Amino acid sequence: MSQENRLEKTNRVNLLFDFYELLLTExxxxxxxxxxxDDFSLGEIASEFNISRQAIYEHIKRAEQMLEMYExxxxxLHKQQRRMAQLGALEQILEQNELHKDEALRLVRSLQEW
Structure with a gap:
């Protein structure tokens, strides 16, 4: 797996984790x-918990599968990404239209933070 793909995967798992963390086991x-x-290796985690690398790998794979199933x-995540894309498009439109621009942009930015 290339470095770029690994980064994409890590970003996706982290985003999914933000949404579904509490649905996973402790x-x-x-x-x-x-x-x-925290970017620990399988070996480092295994050492920390005194179990095999394979066991850690299986727990992580299963957790990733659960996150994907929940999504x-x-x-x-898909709804959030779509909402953010729509807000970005709306922000661009508003920047081009001067009427009520400040109020509308303030509302868009407020929604983005939500």
Whole structure:
């Protein structure tokens, strides 16, 4: 897997984790945080928890599958990405239209932070 693909995967898992973290087991949450957030290797995590690299790998793979399953069923990340794209398009339109521009841009920025 190329460095770019790894980064894409890490970003996706982190985004999915933001939405669905509480739906995972405590162990899955912990291992994903170590692996994707803190950039620990499988060996480092295994050493920390005194279990095999293979066991860590299986927990992480299963957690990734669960995140993808939740996204497939609930689509929260997809909806958020679509909403942000629409807000970006709206912001561009508003920047071109001077009438009520400041008020509209303030509302768009408020929605972006939400």
């Amino acid at each position: 162990k899955q949450q912990t291992f994903l945080k170590y692996y994707f957030h 497939e069923k609930l689509g929260l």
